[in-house]
Amino acid sequence: MKIDIVTLFPEMFTGVLSESIVGRARAAGAVEIGVTDFRKFSTNKHNTVDDTPYGGGGGMVLKPDPIFDAVESLFDPSQAKPRIILTCPQGVPYTQELVLDLAKEQHLILICGHYEGYDDRIRQHLITDEISIGDYVLTGGEIPAMAIVDSVVRLLPGVLGNDTSAELDSFRNGLLEYPHYTRPYEYRGWKVPDVLLSGHHEKIEQWRRRESLRRTYLRRPDLLEKAELTEQDRQWLKEIAYEEQGSSPRTS
Structure with missing residues (x-):
């Protein structure tokens, strides 16, 4: 270019x-x-x-x-x-x-x-x-x-050391990016979420998607109107809304 x-x-x-x-x-x-x-x-x-x-x-x-x-x-x-x-x-x-x-x-x-x-x-x-x-x-x-x-x-081929970094950027999929953590595991009493140390890739991806939805819901809810959401995403959003309001989702 x-x-x-x-x-x-x-x-x-x-x-x-x-x-x-x-x-x-x-x-x-x-x-x-x-x-x-x-x-x-x-x-x-x-x-x-x-x-x-x-x-x-x-x-x-x-x-x-x-x-x-x-x-x-x-x-x-x-x-x-x-x-x-x-x-x-x-x-x-x-x-x-x-x-x-x-x-x-x-x-x-x-x-x-x-x-x-x-x-x-x-x-x-x-x-x-x-x-x-x-x-x-x-x-x-x-x-x-x-x-x-x-x-x-930063989006040009080969510019970023890890090409997946650009793919996971905030706004790339219509949502804000999920939280990131690195060492140390515990700092001033604050711990890294255990799921990120589990080695269970499917659970990690689910946690990241859910937290991406949470961050978007709290900070840029306008983005959710245009985002491509699955049925699972919509269910998670309902749960997140209840969690942030300090109550539990209804089961019926």
Whole structure:
């Protein structure tokens, strides 16, 4: 995969792209990541990339020409157009389902905005996607771009040491992930659940599924509305609801 980031602040990405999983993925050749400063594509003598909005109002608006020119320098117009993503509060919510979709692409271009917003011709005629990482406002699009890069790169083949790690991630199957434990067995009086030391793989998987359902029920019940649940899952959810309410499930 190739990922290009179009930004006014390329230095912000130095550490993020060179450390941890993303850094190792680049070193291994699993992904190629480039950072382009779109101020270099300004054609006026002051190298400005923004201007006051037509119609009046506060703030400054990013001009279309530097961004169009920067983005179009990153791919061959005669070839298939890559996914060109605008990071902005007005975009669709970023979900694991969308991460999985982006991870199938060969080329992503991420545009990081600033100031009051973008000239809307960028939205209408250049990009393919608008993505929001949450219902809040950031100074610019760099942090959302970092989140997108990190979440996509870790899904590329061979990037994680254990490929099953990504398959078991929270949200991958529509639920939050189950609790994890490691050594020591007892810490400050708190013990690891005995089932995890039983060696009984079927019981362990059942416990993990049940606890995944419990965590989702308690923290993100909205996810259960779209999750693919079995009859056993639904029975466990009934039991979990009774347990969390401090009573026992009825037998009849």
